[in-house]
Amino acid sequence: MIDALKHLPRPRAGAEQLADNFGDLAPPLTARQAAVESARCLYCFDAPCINACPSDIDIPSFIHRISDDNLQGAAEKILSANILGGSCARVCPTEILCQQACVRNSAQECAPVLIGLLQRYAVDNANFSEHPFKRSPASGKRIAVVGAGPAGLSCAHRLAMHGHDVVIYEAQEKAGGLNEYGIARYKLVDDYAQREVDFLLGIGGIEICHGQRLGANLSLTELHQQYDSVFLGVGLNAVRQLGLADEEAPGLLAATEYIRELRQADDLSQLPLAERCLVIGAGNTAIDMAVQMSRLGARDVNLVYRRGHADMGATEHEQDIAKANQVRLHTWARPDAVLLDDMGRVRGMRFIRTEMADGRLRDTGESFELAADAIFKAIGQRFDDASLSDPLAAQLARDGERIRVDQCLRTSLPGVYAGGDCTALGQDLTVEAVQHGKLAAEAIHAQLMLNVEAA
Amino acid sequence: MADLSIVFAGIKAPNPFWLASAPPTDKAYNVVRAFEAGWGGVVWKTLGEDPAAVNVSSRYSAHFGANRLVQGINNIELITDRSLEINLREITQVKKDWPDRALIxxxxVPCEEESWKFILPLVEATGADGIELNFGCPHGMPERGMGAAVGQVPEYVEMVTRWCKTYCSLPVIVKLTPNITDIRQSARAAHRGGADAVSLINTINSITSVDLDRMVAHPIVGDQSTHGGYCGSAVKPIALNMVAEIARDPQTRGLPICGIGGIGNWRDAAEFIALGSGAVQVCTAAMLHGFRIVEDMQDGLSRWMDQHGHQSLEAFRGQAVAHTTDWKYLDINYQVIAKIDQDACIGCGRCHIACEDTSHQAIDSTVKADGTHIYSVIDQECVGCNLCQITCPVENCIEMVPQDTGKPYLNWTQDPRNPYREAS
Structure with a gap:
């Protein structure tokens, strides 16, 4: 139970109705739909969709295999490039990646091929009798991976495939990272995140130690001494602050905290419901928060952003989802003050209208108030500096707050690699994290094998 | 609207769309529905001597394209499995009720004069407009000394045709089997025997697919299968060629041709007519979509004729025959080069990889800053093969542009590079 919201009521709908509200946002394709859709793929050469996929999946090839009634071959093609292809198929913003690049994404061609749904169809229906990838002979090398999110898992799997032994250190009870704790429930339903982790671990040679937090009960110095290489995939674990008074008042909290609770809840009818809900932010997390509260039964869900629609981090597709779920999007307004009731609880927020002047955002002086039973901050995550507090970790070069890496995912410390959201590469997408993990594993493998040859 | 009526081998019909001898014309019920739908004629499913043939179950299988698009159907059905008497009675009634439609x-029957001498007067007495000799059925019947077994021997074709002309006054259409090496031999034999017309093609020996779990081909009968006769869209190119071969053969010039094979719309029909057919027969398309398709066929054909100023089918019939010749008479100096419309191009790269891997490396691929590609033709390398245009998913995106070479017509018989050139 979230302390900051324990004064709020429970949803009116029953558990069953709520479970229904949180079913697949994009239902899986049937065999017939997959056959029709896969036949639409033109099997492009030097395909723009591959170019647009951060994890280099050979999309025309896997779709061709679906069309050829070879689902295992299709799934293996996907997973060989992206071992988390199942969750990426569900959470990727395909509308700005592969499907945007699809040559059929034009007025003349009507619509892009539904690449994400086809990828999900292949991975979900492959029914491998055993793990599809084999490990190379044991190398005798041991690698520590910090963080069992998409980057760490991807890295661990590729390392295991190359014959290395991997220990993953994870702060949380469950592996999966944001797939387990941070994605909207209707995008990644059931226990898919855990099933995917189980599948991934099926390759063998990967051990996960839970309850291990870098900077708390785990230090980079020790890992560096004990292992042949270290990969950091620690993500972004601190919440940005609004910088207002009363930010700790009951009724105000981080959207990620609520989403985490919602994803872990067995019975959605026991969650606190904010009848009047305010979400501050404009990224996909803000949309996820607003839409989920709406689906829990909130009557009045408002999302407020200090800039315009075009500047929003959430894609147009995400904004459409919000609108379809009765979320009102307010732009050009910034939080000014948290409004409290007599009990000291959140009752709303005052905003100041903003505008662009000479390329800079400024206040117009006009203000307004929105009533709210709860306010959710979704203005981004920060790097948790505490994780790099030990002497060695403190030496890591940084890009702003994040860990600096080169194109091979090497940090400034030899033998230490990093990937995913904790680095400054990319746009913090799951699929990018998977790619980082994979590339880092290849770099680690190349380096370790080089050392073996040199010895 | 253009006049679609025809007189084919002396047989009148309100339009050239006839249903071929097959399950759709098996009995009065179907034929009446076909006439109601607007078909200009039917060829009643093949009659034989009693006792009637016996069919197996199952009977059809198909060759599918993407999304279960049926490209061709294979069947192992025999000729009518109803008695001669029932068929003759129904034919008589239907012809009486539908006097303006062609009923063939x-x-x-066995390849014996007596058999033909027996059945022909019975058929003539029905009032039918003509007969079609089924020398083409490639399965079951040859094993009884009929069908393709006759059609594959030109001497038999001629002999049986002559019997029919002797014992029957109706127009005789000889249906030709494509399961031979040179279709002209059969057509010439029919012509010698006095045939009023030929119709082609009958079905092609085929196996469409194999059930890889049961290791048996389709269609499955118990745990066995057998080859059948293939028809439908996939056989159209084969049929068009055979029609053209006969149409331009000096020995059979003027012999009426009824085109059959994969006709599914007005355009297919127009193509058969352009290559010399005076009427066409349809089966598979009707079996896939029902008799209603004839309305679209008539509508499409007459609109196209109107647009091109053709008042009757005769106005354009055979117009493509004169342009069909032997390879050796083609102009060696003619040259086309592919041209890609960059505005229409969607950047799929299919033309490039097809040319690069399997043709003449004449399509260049240049990567743009955004990672997409521009495909352009290298004129000096392009031989004008059409492959890129064929692989392109966008209609009219790639045009094959005729080049002005400044060279005169020159065919292979005249070409100095031909070691067997006839001395001029």
């Missing part, structure tokens, strides 16, 4: 009776 397909026949197949």
């Amino acid at each position: 009776v397909s026949l197949m």
Whole structure:
């Protein structure tokens, strides 16, 4: 139970109705739909969709295999490039990646091929009798991976495939990272995140130690001494602050905290419901928060952003989802003050209208108030500096707050690699994290094998 | 609207769309529905001597394209499995009720004069407009000494045709089997025997697919299968060629041709007519979509004729025959080069990889800053093969542009590079 919201009521709908509200946002394709859709793929050469996929999946090839009634071959093609292809198929913003690049994404061609749904169809229906990838002979090398999110898992799997032994250190009870704790429930339903982790671990040679937090009960110095290489995939674990008074008042909290609770809840009818809900932010997390509260039964869900629609981090597709779920999007307004009731609880927020002047955002002086039973901050995550507090970790070069890496995912410390959201590469997408993990594993493998040859 | 009526081998019909001898014309019920739908004629499913043939179950299989698009159907059905008496009675009634439609009776009896002498007067007495000799059925019947077994031997074709002309006053259409090496031999034999017309093609020997779990081909009968006769869209190119071969053969010039094979719309029909057919027969398309398709066929054909100023089918019939010749008479100096419309191009790269891997490396691929590609033709390398245009998913994106070479017409018989050139 979230302390900051324990004064709020429970949803009116029953558990069953709520479970229904949180079913697949994009239902899986049937065999017939997959056959029709896969036949639409033109099997492009030097395909723009591959170019647009951060994890280099050979999309025309896997779709061709679906069309050829070879689902295992299709799934293996996907997973060989992206071992988390199942969750990426569900959470990727395909509308700005592969499907945007699809040559059929034009007025003349009507619509892009539904690449994400086809990828999900292949991975979900492959029914491998055993793990599809084999490990190379044991190398005798041991690698520590910090963080069992998409980057760490991807890295661990590729390392295991190359014959290395991997220990993953994870702060949380469950592996999966944001797939387990941070994605909207209707995008990644059931226990898919855990099933995917189980599948991934099926390759063998990967051990996960839970309850291990870098900077708390785990230090980079020790890992560096004990292992042949270290990969950091620690993500972004601190919440940005609004910088207002009363930010700790009951009724105000981080959207990620609520989403985490919602994803872990067995019975959605026991969650606190904010009848009047305010979400501050404009990224996909803000949309996820607003839409989920709406689906829990909130009557009045408002999302407020200090800039315009075009500047929003959430894609147009995400904004459409919000609108379809009765979320009102307010732009050009910034939080000014948290409004409290007599009990000291959140009752709303005052905003100041903003505008662009000479390329800079400024206040117009006009203000307004929105009533709210709860306010959710979704203005981004920060790097948790505490994780790099030990002497060695403190030496890591940084890009702003994040860990600096080169194109091979090497940090400034030899033998230490990093990937995913904790680095400054990319746009913090799951699929990018998977790619980082994979590339880092290849770099680690190349380096370790080089050392073996040199010895 | 253009006049679609025809007189084919002396047989009148309100339009050239006839249903071929097959399950759709098996009995009065179907034929009446076909006439109600607007078909200009039917060839009644093949009659034979009693006792009637016996069919197996199952009977059809198909060759599918993407999304279960049926490209061709294979069947192992025999000729009518109803008695001669029932068929003759129904034919008589239907012809009486539908006097303006062409009603042809397909026949197949043993290759003996007596058998033909017996059945022909019975058929003539029905009032039918003509007969079609089924020398083409590639399965079941050859094993009884009929069908393709006759059609594959030109001497038999001529002999049986002559019997029919002797014992029957109706127009005789000889249906030709494509399961031979040179279709002209059969057509010439029919012509010598006095045939009023030929119709082609009958079905092609085929196996469409194999059930890889049961290791048996389709269609499955118990745990066995057998080859059948292939028809539908996939056989159209084969049929068009055979029609053209006969149409331009000096020995059979003027012999009426009824085109059959994969006709599914007005355009297919127009193509058969352009290559010399005076009427066409349809089966598979009707079996896939029902008799209603004839309305679209008539509508499409007459609109196209109107647009091109053709008042009757005769106005354009055979117009493509003169342009069909032997390879050796083609102009060696003619040259086309592919041109890609960059505005229409969607950047799929299919033309490039097809040319690069399997043709003449004449399509260049240049990567743009955004990672997409521009495809352009290298004129000096392009031989004008059409492959890129064929692989392109966008209609009219790639145009094959005729080049002005400044060279005169020159065919292979005249070409100095031809070691067997006839001395001029």
